Amino acid sequence: xxxxxxxxxxxxxxxxxxxxxxxxxxxxxxxxxxxxxxxxxxxxxxxxxxxxxxxxxxxxxxxxxxxxxxxxxxxxxxxxxxxxxxxxxxxxxxxxxxxxxxxxxxxxxxxxxxxxxxxxxxxxxxxxxxxxxxxxxxxxxxxxxxxxxxxxxxxxxxxxxxxxxxxxxxxxxxxxxxxxxxxxxxxxxxxxxxxxxxxxxxxxxxxxxxxxxxxxxxxxxxxxxxxxxxxxxxxxxxxxxxxxxxxxxxxxxxxxxxxxxxxxxxxxxxxxxxxxxxxxxxxxxxxxxxxxxxxxxxxxxxxxxxxxxxxxxxxxxxxxxxxxxxxxxxxxxxxxxxxxxxxxxxxxxxxxxxxxxxxxxxxxxxxxxxxxxxxxxxxxxxxxxxxxxxxxxxxxxxxxxxxxxxxxxxxxxxxxxxxxxxxxxxxxxxxxxxxxxxxxxxxxxxxxxxxxxxxxxxxxxxxxxxxxxxxxxxxxxxxxxxxxxxxxxxxxxxxxxxxxxxxxxxxxxxxxxxxxxxxxxxxxxxxxxxxxxxxxxxxxxxxxxxxxxxxxxxxxxxxxxxxxxxxxxxxxxxxxxxxxxxxxxxxxxxxxxxxxxxxxxxxxxxxxxxxxxxxxxxxxxxxxxxxxxxxxxxxxxxxxxxxxxxxxxxxxxxxxxxxxxxxxxxxxxxxxxxxxxxxxxxxxxxxxxxxxxxxxxxxxxxxxxxxxxxxxxxxxxxxxxxxxxxxxxxxxxxxxxxxxxxxx
RNA sequence: GGGCACUUAGCUCAGCUGGUUAGAGCGCACGAUUCACAUUCGUGAAGUCGGGGGUUCAAAUCCCUCAGUGCCCACCA
Numbered sequence: 001x002x003x004x005x006x007x008x009x010x011x012x013x014x015x016x017x018x019x020x021x022x023x024x025x026x027x028x029x030x031x032x033x034x035x036x037x038x039x040x041x042x043x044x045x046x047x048x049x050x051x052x053x054x055x056x057x058x059x060x061x062x063x064x065x066x067x068x069x070x071x072x073x074x075x076x077x078x079x080x081x082x083x084x085x086x087x088x089x090x091x092x093x094x095x096x097x098x099x100x101x102x103x104x105x106x107x108x109x110x111x112x113x114x115x116x117x118x119x120x121x122x123x124x125x126x127x128x129x130x131x132x133x134x135x136x137x138x139x140x141x142x143x144x145x146x147x148x149x150x151x152x153x154x155x156x157x158x159x160x161x162x163x164x165x166x167x168x169x170x171x172x173x174x175x176x177x178x179x180x181x182x183x184x185x186x187x188x189x190x191x192x193x194x195x196x197x198x199x200x201x202x203x204x205x206x207x208x209x210x211x212x213x214x215x216x217x218x219x220x221x222x223x224x225x226x227x228x229x230x231x232x233x234x235x236x237x238x239x240x241x242x243x244x245x246x247x248x249x250x251x252x253x254x255x256x257x258x259x260x261x262x263x264x265x266x267x268x269x270x271x272x273x274x275x276x277x278x279x280x281x282x283x284x285x286x287x288x289x290x291x292x293x294x295x296x297x298x299x300x301x302x303x304x305x306x307x308x309x310x311x312x313x314x315x316x317x318x319x320x321x322x323x324x325x326x327x328x329x330x331x332x333x334x335x336x337x338x339x340x341x342x343x344x345x346x347x348x349x350x351x352x353x354x355x356x357x358x359x360x361x362x363x364x365x366x367x368x369x370x371x372x373x374x375x376x377x378x379x380x381x382x383x384x385x386x387x388x389x390x391x392x393x394x395x396x397x398x399x400x401x402x403x404x405x406x407x408x409x410x411x412x413x414x415x416x417x418x419x420x421x422x423x424x425x426x427x428x429x430x431x432x433x434x435x436x437x438x439x440x441x442x443x444x445x446x447x448x449x450x451x452x453x454x455x456x457x458x459x460x461x462x463x464x465x466x467x468x469x470x471x472x473x474x475x476x477x478x479x480x481x482x483x484x485x486x487x488x489x490x491x492x493x494x495x496x497x498x499x500x501x502x503x504x505x506x507x508x509x510x511x512x513x514x515x516x517x518x519x520x521x522x523x524x525x526x527x528x529x530x531x532x533x534x535x536x537x538x539x540x541x542x543x544x545x546x547x548x549x550x551x552x553x554x555x556x557x558x559x560x561x562x563x564x565x566x567x568x569x570x571x572x573x574x575x576x577x578x579x580x581x582x583x584x585x586x587x588x589x590x591x592x593x594x595x596x597x598x599x600x601x602x603x604x605x606x607x608x609x610x611x612x613x614x615x616x617x618x619x620x621x622x623x624x625x626x627x628x629x630x631x632x633x634x635x636x637x638x639x640x641x642x643x644x645x646x647x648x649x650x651x652x653x654x655x656x657x658x659x660x661x662x663x664x665x666x667x668x669x670x671x672x673x674x675x676x677x678x679x680x681x682x683x684x685x686x687x688x689x690x691x692x693x694x695x696x697x698x699x700x701x702x703x704x705x706x707x708x709x710x711x712x713x714x715x716x717x718x719x720x721x722x723x724x725x726x727x728x729x730x731x732x733x734x735x736x737x738x739x740x741x742x743x744x
Numbered sequence: 745g746g747g748c749a750c751u752u753a754g755c756u757c758a759g760c761u762g763g764u765u766a767g768a769g770c771g772c773a774c775g776a777u778u779c780a781c782a783u784u785c786g787u788g789a790a791g792u793c794g795g796g797g798g799u800u801c802a803a804a805u806c807c808c809u810c811a812g813u814g815c816c817c818a819c820c821a
Contacts, residue, residue: 001780003780003781004781004783005781005783186819193821203821204821205821206820206821207821218821252821253821254820254821257820257821258821261821262821263821264821265821269821271819271820271821272821330820331819331820331821332819332820375749377748377749378748380747380748380816381747381748381815381816381817384746384747384748384816384817385816385817388817388818514815514816517816518816544815547756549755549756549770550755550756551755551756551757571783579769582768582769583756583757583758583768583769583770584756584757584758585757585758587749588749588750588757589756589757589814591755591756591757593755593756593770595769595770595771596756596769596770598770598783599769599770599783600769601783602781602783602784603783604783605781605783605784606780606781606783606784608780608781608783609780609781609783609784610780610781611780612780612781613780613781614780615780616780617780661760663760665757665758666758669758669768669769672768672769673768680780680781681785681786684780685785688779
């Protein structure tokens with residue numbers, strides 16, 4: 001054996017051996033144990049967060065050694081919005097944008113992009129030693145997933161759980177899609193608050209540029225100052241001349257804010273939208289999906305929102321309508337979580353799922369702990385969120401995703417379908433579908449270059465059919481795609497085959513990052529209960545962010561991002577894995593530093609050298625030892641022999657209990673302490689002085705081999721490496737550690 | 745504004761349902777070492793357990809309160 005453990009010399013080879021032996025496949029015997037891998041983005045490369053999948057691997061290896069028929073099913077996610085965003089950045093480098101492509105081409109290009117960039121993450125997972133059954137890998141755009149997702153949608157549509165509605169959504173004019181509330185990030189900003197003259201009132205607003213879309217003005221019902229105006233139509237002087245709005249009284253207005261008067265712009269503010277709905281105000285859209293003011297804004301048409309605001313403010317001042325400007329107004333603004341631009345609340349048609357009924361059983365299984373959360377506090381977080389969860393907007397206006405299987409019927413006399421498409425010369429065109437057809441453009445041309453279809457909702461909505469294929473001549477497809485979580489939410493049902501449901505559902509363990517608790521965990525429980533009347537898994541273990549040595553969250557802007565693969569190169573996979581676990585409480589941040597990983601590399605080396613020492617001792621004294629394979633010299637054991645055996649038994653116990661409770665650090669620390677400070681520092685030092693070497697060696701061999709098993713789930717490579725180096729000292733020299741029996 | 749955590753050695757953190765000298769990893773100081781390992785070994789310094797109050801024979805551990813930090817949610821015209 002070499003003097004020091006060189007991970008580079010062993011890791012690759014050992015992994016090949018495992019994989020080639022079929023060790024990652026479920027055994028034919030034993031109870032089923034199933035773990036699903038949270039699918040990383042298909043085109044992603046490994047980041048520190050992924051390294052935490054180590055926890056899943058520990059559980060899987062542990063159960064496999066315990067004799068369960070264990071399988072860890074991996075997969076990748078198409079990650080709709082995330083991926084399209086990355087792709088568009090690539091496009092921008094070539095001076096192009098998504099607007100240069102029809103939808104079909106854009107999808108195909110992204111598909112190719114993803115294919116070209118996928119595979120890397122699995123390679124990296126393998127470098128970390130993950131023992132998943134790679135041949136079972138599922139991609140969320142695989143045929144079987146698509147079929148399942150469409151089937152689900154059709155069932156929900158049939159049962160009235162799906163509806164279309166005009167709804168105010170957060171729209172990112174840069175990314176070209178609406179976002180669910182969950183995807184919105186809020187940021188505290190200081191912006192000017194404008195006090196303007198507004199008919200008989202004065203009022204405060206941060207968005208004077210939306211004034212063109214005002215259809216009402218609101219006061220608090222109990223605000224005596226304004227009671228006499230309620231219900232009246234008032235005339236307001238505006239930049240485009242005078243206009244009339246109705247005064248409404250609504251509880252939502254805070255009489256203490258500003259002057260206690262609010263202008264109501266239902267098309268461009270979520271609260272105003274709600275208020276408008278309550279009082280029957282009309283919705284007047286003045287900002288388009290391109291982020292520019294539209295034809296209803298006169299000379300301001302075509303200006304981007306920020307520029308429009310500037311000009312409107314100037315003109316209000318000139319017109320004497322501006323009273324004062326508070327420059328230090330603090331409020332939070334909604335930002336796109338991806339591009340960090342300010343979102344534009346916008347009214348547009350969306351597909352929704354009614355969650356009231358669907359979430360009830362979810363709340364039940366969380367409350368009575370059929371699904372258990374580790375650490376426990378996430379149960380509360382989950383319940384809190386489930387209770388306020390409202391209808392889920394599942395449509396996204398991006399090309400990269402699972403298409404919504406719906407077709408709209410174009411009626412000759414109806415203007416309820418609006419389309420954007422690239423014509424024969426690749427020029428972007430838009431207009432009302434029925435009118436375009438009347439003007440002689442064939443439907444086939446629109447379909448060919450189709451970018452987007454926007455169909456009205458409510459009474460004006462066109463008839464539609466739910467179908468995968470075009471149901472008739474005069475139809476245009478829905479161009480929206482499903483929210484990524486709509487497909488990944490069905491993960492347990494698509495990774496397992498239907499024949500396996502009975503045996504492997506619920507699955508046993510789900511370890512994932514806490515920040516997708518609401519996006520993903522909740523939806524999986526919901527879909528599994530709705531579609532199969534079964535919970536998707538019994539135990540959910542949430543891990544937290546991987547942070548730097550100081551406990552600060554890693555981020556590119558702070559420059560403290562650690563690349564796990566570099567650490568693996570430097571110190572070995574075992575060292576990184578152990579560093580992720582050691583000294584980390586469940587649910588807390590995981591501080592990662594070179595020093596820590598280095599320390600664990602030293603531990604790996606210690607393990608190696610203990611093996612080396614034992615081998616050398618057996619070479620020197622082995623001939624005299626009746627060491628019939630892993631047996632102890634029971635009748636001649638010394639007191640210190642009994643002691644170390646007792647300590648081993650205790651360690652087995654602590655490791656088991658730690659793993660059972662998902663207290664991985666407890667388990668890891670116990671085995672670390674035992675191997676290094678009990679076995680190496682104390683017992684082995686005594687062995688050197690023993691006269692009855694044959695007895696001591698039988699003990700050291702037994703204890704060491706057993707301890708290697710305990711350590712294997714945490715540090716699989718080095719343990720497997722020494723295990724194989726000292727094969728002649730073992731009873732079954734050909735047996736691999738990965739499939740050996742867990743000590744009891 | 746509502747909720748959930750956290751505040752213990754220089755740093756990052758363990759200390760479960762209260763009970764003998766409060767622990768680990770890293771770091772630090774001093775020393776050792778041809779005999780498995782310098783990716784080593786030994787010895788050691790270092791904490792009034794965020795502040796205040798309470799319960800108890802006994803509190804880092806339970807309760808109240810104050811302060812700070814982090815996270816989740818809601819909302820901000």
